[in-house]
Amino acid sequence: MFKLLRQSPLSARIGMGIVIVNALVAVFAPLIAPYGETSVVGDVWESFSTQFYLGTDHLGRDLFTRMVYGGRNTIVLAFITTAISFLLGSFLGFISAVKKGWTDQLLSRAVDIIMAFPTLIFALMILSVLGSSIPTLIFTIAILDSTRVYRLSRAVAMDIEVMEFVEAARLRGEGLWWLIRHEILPNALPPLIAEFGLRFCFVFLFIASLSFLGLGLQPPLADWGGMVRENSGAITFGIFIPLIPAGAIAVLTVGVNMIVDWFLHLSSGLHE
Amino acid sequence: MNNLLEIKNLYIEAHYDEKWQPIVHNISLDLKRGEVLGLIGESGAGKSTIGLAAMGYARQGCRLASGSINLDGKQLFGASKQDLRRIRGSKISYVAQSAAASFNPAHRVIKQYAEAPVHHGVMSQNEAEKEAVEIYRRLFLPDPEKIGFRYPHELSGGQLQRAMVAMAMSCHPDIIVFDEPTTALDVTTQIEVLAAVKEITEKMNKAALYITHDLAVVAQVAHRIMVLRNGRLVEVNETRELIKNPKEKYTRELLNVRSLREDKTIMDKMDVILEIKDVAATYTGYVNVLEDIDLTVRKGRTVALVGESGSGKSTLAKVITGLLPAVKGSIRFLGKELSPQLKDRQKQDLRKMQMIYQMPDTALNPKQTVRKVIGRPLEFYFGIRGQKAEDRIRELLVDIELDPDHYIGRLTTELSGGEKQRICIARALAAEPELIICDEVTSALDQLVAEGILDLLQELQNKTNMSYLFITHDLATVKAIADNIVIMLQGKIVEQGEKKDILAPPHHEYTDKLLASVPEMDPDWLDNLLEKRASIFI
Numbered sequence: 186m187f188k189l190l191r192q193s194p195l196s197a198r199i200g201m202g203i204v205i206v207n208a209l210v211a212v213f214a215p216l217i218a219p220y221g222e223t224s225v226v227g228d229v230w231e232s233f234s235t236q237f238y239l240g241t242d243h244l245g246r247d248l249f250t251r252m253v254y255g256g257r258n259t260i261v262l263a264f265i266t267t268a269i270s271f272l273l274g275s276f277l278g279f280i281s282a283v284k285k286g287w288t289d290q291l292l293s294r295a296v297d298i299i300m301a302f303p304t305l306i307f308a309l310m311i312l313s314v315l316g317s318s319i320p321t322l323i324f325t326i327a328i329l330d331s332t333r334v335y336r337l338s339r340a341v342a343m344d345i346e347v348m349e350f351v352e353a354a355r356l357r358g359e360g361l362w363w364l365i366r367h368e369i370l371p372n373a374l375p376p377l378i379a380e381f382g383l384r385f386c387f388v389f390l391f392i393a394s395l396s397f398l399g400l401g402l403q404p405p406l407a408d409w410g411g412m413v414r415e416n417s418g419a420i421t422f423g424i425f426i427p428l429i430p431a432g433a434i435a436v437l438t439v440g441v442n443m444i445v446d447w448f449l450h451l452s453s454g455l456h457e
Numbered sequence: 458m459n460n461l462l463e464i465k466n467l468y469i470e471a472h473y474d475e476k477w478q479p480i481v482h483n484i485s486l487d488l489k490r491g492e493v494l495g496l497i498g499e500s501g502a503g504k505s506t507i508g509l510a511a512m513g514y515a516r517q518g519c520r521l522a523s524g525s526i527n528l529d530g531k532q533l534f535g536a537s538k539q540d541l542r543r544i545r546g547s548k549i550s551y552v553a554q555s556a557a558a559s560f561n562p563a564h565r566v567i568k569q570y571a572e573a574p575v576h577h578g579v580m581s582q583n584e585a586e587k588e589a590v591e592i593y594r595r596l597f598l599p600d601p602e603k604i605g606f607r608y609p610h611e612l613s614g615g616q617l618q619r620a621m622v623a624m625a626m627s628c629h630p631d632i633i634v635f636d637e638p639t640t641a642l643d644v645t646t647q648i649e650v651l652a653a654v655k656e657i658t659e660k661m662n663k664a665a666l667y668i669t670h671d672l673a674v675v676a677q678v679a680h681r682i683m684v685l686r687n688g689r690l691v692e693v694n695e696t697r698e699l700i701k702n703p704k705e706k707y708t709r710e711l712l713n714v715r716s717l718r719e720d721k722t723i724m725d726k727m728d729v730i731l732e733i734k735d736v737a738a739t740y741t742g743y744v745n746v747l748e749d750i751d752l753t754v755r756k757g758r759t760v761a762l763v764g765e766s767g768s769g770k771s772t773l774a775k776v777i778t779g780l781l782p783a784v785k786g787s788i789r790f791l792g793k794e795l796s797p798q799l800k801d802r803q804k805q806d807l808r809k810m811q812m813i814y815q816m817p818d819t820a821l822n823p824k825q826t827v828r829k830v831i832g833r834p835l836e837f838y839f840g841i842r843g844q845k846a847e848d849r850i851r852e853l854l855v856d857i858e859l860d861p862d863h864y865i866g867r868l869t870t871e872l873s874g875g876e877k878q879r880i881c882i883a884r885a886l887a888a889e890p891e892l893i894i895c896d897e898v899t900s901a902l903d904q905l906v907a908e909g910i911l912d913l914l915q916e917l918q919n920k921t922n923m924s925y926l927f928i929t930h931d932l933a934t935v936k937a938i939a940d941n942i943v944i945m946l947q948g949k950i951v952e953q954g955e956k957k958d959i960l961a962p963p964h965h966e967y968t969d970k971l972l973a974s975v976p977e978m979d980p981d982w983l984d985n986l987l988e989k990r991a992s993i994f995i
Binding site: 348350357359368372 | 816820884
């Protein structure tokens with residue numbers, strides 16, 4: 186593992202640095218932030234100062250504090266959502282690949298139907314009907330996203346399923362759980378982990394865009410997408426405050442992708 | 458006569474473990490016009506690497522370290538890429554092992570033939586196509602005027618391999634490197650390709666390097682044979698001389714592999730373990746791929762199931778194990794009728810019938826250790842866990858002649874092909890089976906390694922009195938291990954009986970063809986056979 190890290194390219198190291206900084210900020214948010222998440226502490230759209238490192242937002246809240254908490258909210262939310270979508274998607278995908286027949290047909294067609302709708306519109310529809318609470322948000326995005334994971338894990342598992350060691354396990358009389366847990370999962374892991382990073386980015390962006398449209402995390406909770414929307418008016422006055430959360434989204438996305446690229450490179454067995 | 462190709466003190470290095478390490482040591486060879494030099498050895502012997510080096514090429518991760526490669530007065534060692542490109546294909550060409558994988562499936566065969574001569578400016582497209590037909594004819598391809606206009610998938614494996622030989626000829630090279638051109642083929646198609654190779658080298662006066670692991674094959678085409686092992690020269694001599702008096706121990710071992718073993722004493726009465734009656738099976742539901750299969754396996758005996766690829770032998774194994782349910786007939790195992798479906802069978806029945814596969818690489822989970830692979834059947838069938846399981850795994854490793862301390866904790870990917878196959882055997886043994894179905898278990902292995910596996914299986918049979926159903930296309934294996942032989946052709950059994958009856962004439966017509974096609978360690982064998990067949994056709 187350490188050897189692998191030592192051989193990692195510069196881009197992956199930068200990516201890892203970005204992700205680690207973000208994760209630390211998310212974990213220690215209350216210790217880092219100088220003010221409360223929702224407390225109004227100054228004037229509207231104040232400029233940078235020693236008191237307010239990044240200035241203040243449209244209600245006079247400290248932008249640095251909002252950035253720290255916003256990062257925490259968005260990253261944790263995106264992580265939980267991605268984890269759920271992976272558990273769900275890959276489990277169903279593996280079952281389809283192993284069971285085949287009508288189980289596979291049923292699951293795959295259901296996934297096709299969900300995928301036939303543009304994700305954003307589907308999510309908007311569900312969230313506006315059910316209302317935007319955090320659990321609804323998590324499950325809506327997780328289920329919509331799990332369709333992609335299902336596709337991938339089914340395809341990967343299909344490739345593994347035809348291997349003779351799986352046939353040998355079947356002939357031994359092993360059950361479904363053993364086949365999935367011991368024969369298929371360990372071999373399907375590398376592409377799934379790479380996909381996890383990529384999906385995390387998409388979920389993260391998806392939450393940000395939902396928040397921008399007003400259906401994501403609800404105010405006064407801070408999140409980066411919502412902060413862009415809240416402060417978007419500032420841009421007309423030549424104040425670049427909305428660019429700060431937007432930039433943060435971009436940097437984290439790029440960082441995660443740098444790691445994913447490296448990982449994909451490793452797991453696909455491509456070498457220079 | 459001048460040497461066409463001269464390689465002197467060649468060292469080739471490969472990059473692994475973060476440094477350059479030699480894989481070919483101090484090899485020198487020379488080749489005259491009209492001469493065929495056979496390179497023989499097991500995998501890892503460096504034969505392909507040397508073959509490619511003759512073209513001034515080193516595979517990715519390898520480099521030509523030192524020495525000299527002189528092709529018709531031109532030094533290839535250190536030559537520029539442009540120079541090499543001009544030479545390759547036009548002066549020296551290459552025939553790869555798997556023709557099916559080497560053709561572009563999207564273009565017609567003849568177009569691919571013409572590509573090199575047009576590129577090298579030797580001739581125009583039309584001229585090339587005209588000449589292709591001529592060469593196809595000389596290589597005994599059926600319907601030479603039209604065959605080139607088919608796509609690769611419309612040709613059989615043997616035909617493709619010959620089309621590839623033709624392609625190598627397209628620029629009239631002086632030397633052709635044949636890299637295991639018949640290894641992937643059935644014995645009967647192998648003959649066609651060998652005849653084509655012989656035609657080219659003798660009648661067209663070309664020089665060739667013929668790379669193979671099969672001494673009997675190379676004996677048919679080569680004038681001289683070079684035996685290699687681990688990148689070093691073992692022995693080089695004239696073919697007849699080498700076969701008559703091999704000097705080195707290793708060469709003798711290679712020669713001995715094919716010698717026939719004595720028959721086991723056959724007892725009259727033995728329990729029937731597996732009895733298959735009138736079985737038929739289908740993949741599509743319309744066409745039966747197996748029909749009228751009757752087969753009996755007795756206790757402690759080995760039944761060999763022989764046929765070419767596509768004859769349905771592996772399908773029969775699937776039917777017996779229940780992976781492909783039989784649509785008709787009955788399978789009785791240990792006196793009990795087995796359900797055709799795998800999922801309706803009882804655990805104890807599954808335990809008593811184990812399977813060993815052709816490709817040990819895919820038959821073992823790459824993420825599991827030897828301990829887990831062998832331990833799982835113990836736990837699954839007998840509930841043995843913990844220290845007891847550990848002891849039993851060690852016992853089994855000793856049985857398959859692997860050192861337990863050394864192997865028990867290793868991942869399956871850290872083993873060689875032969876070791877993997879032994880682990881597969883141990884996994885089957887752990888279930889304490891009555892019958893093991895061996896599906897081409899030695900065909901992916903080198904000759905001597907395969908020999909070791911066969912010996913092991915024989916020994917285990919003597920010890921435990923298991924029965925084997927041995928699926929193979931290799932008649933040499935059959936001669937070595939079988940008590941009974943079943944010969945299959947196109948999903949049907951054409952002949953079956955005890956080994957001595959099947960191998961002794963009179964044969965069924967197909968059995969005869971199959972038996973006659975196995976190369977013998979006699980340099981005149983191919984010529985005699987071709988003469989004989991020609992006289993029949995006239």
